[in-house]
Amino acid sequence: MxxxxxxxxxxxxxxxxxxxxxxxxxxxxxxxxxxxxxxxxxxxxxxxxxxxxxxxxxxxxxxxxxxxxxxxxxxxLAVNGGLNPIQVALEACDAVQCGMCFPGMVVSLTHLVTTRPEATRDDIRAALTGNICRCTGYERIIEAALLALATT
Ligand code: FES
Ligand code: FES
CATH class of the missing domain: 3.10.20.30 (Beta-grasp domain)
Known part of the structure; x- marks a missing residue:
């Protein structure tokens, strides 16, 4: 079976x-x-x-x-066949380096943006505790999440 x-x-x-x-x-x-x-x-x-x-x-x-x-x-997670708001924001904030972590980041942040529109910087940090990036500081990723929250 x-x-x-x-x-x-x-x-x-x-x-x-x-x-x-x-x-x-x-x-x-x-x-x-x-x-x-x-x-x-x-x-x-x-x-x-x-x-x-x-x-x-x-x-x-x-x-x-x-x-x-x-x-x-x-x-x-695409929207109308294109990037979703968090993907757009990550690109706009130049938050990607090697990209290995990014599918996971996109999943976690898309969940946050769609379920917690009032999320704060601390909430974003908490949402990313299960996602490790070995290339970037997290600051641009957090800025991207804030941008996505502000534009959705
Ligand atoms: S590959 Fe699954 S948590 Fe790292
Ligand atoms: S961009 Fe390389 S691990 Fe995150």
Missing amino acids: GLSLTVNGDHLTSTADPITPLIDILREEFHLTGAKPVCREGFCGACMVLIDGKPTPSCLMPAALAEACDIRTVEG
């Missing part, structure tokens, strides 16, 4: 072992390579996806636990 997963609104099936980490199925079977397997230990956030609307490290989640959930990857 296969796994049945709902990813970015599409109903997809996989014959992988049910304990396969969700990120491996997303990347290797469904070719959704935005989420990055970096630490694979739940520390860095590069693999973050939304599970029923909540930012969740997909490296730690056995795929079987994601059945019956709404899974949304960074590929599914």
Whole structure:
């Protein structure tokens, strides 16, 4: 019996072992390579996806636990086929360097901007505690989140 997963609104099936980490199925079977397997230990956030609307490290989640959930990857966060407000703001604030952390940052910050329109600088910092960036200071990322909050 296969796994049945709902990813970015599409109903997809996989014959992988049910304990396969969700990120491996997303990347290797469904070719959704935005989420990055970096630490694979739940520390860095590069693999973050939304599970029923909540930012969740997909490296730690056995795929079987994601059945019956709404899974949304960074590929599914576009608005009208284009960048969403946080992606626009990150670009405008020149907040990206190597980009390895950014799919996870976009997932966490999109969740914040859409669920906490009143979020403060401290709320942004708190929302990013599960996302590590090894290139930038976080200041431009925080400025981008504030810009997105101000323009949505
Ligand atoms: S790869 Fe999942 S938290 Fe780092
Ligand atoms: S931009 Fe390189 S890890 Fe964040």
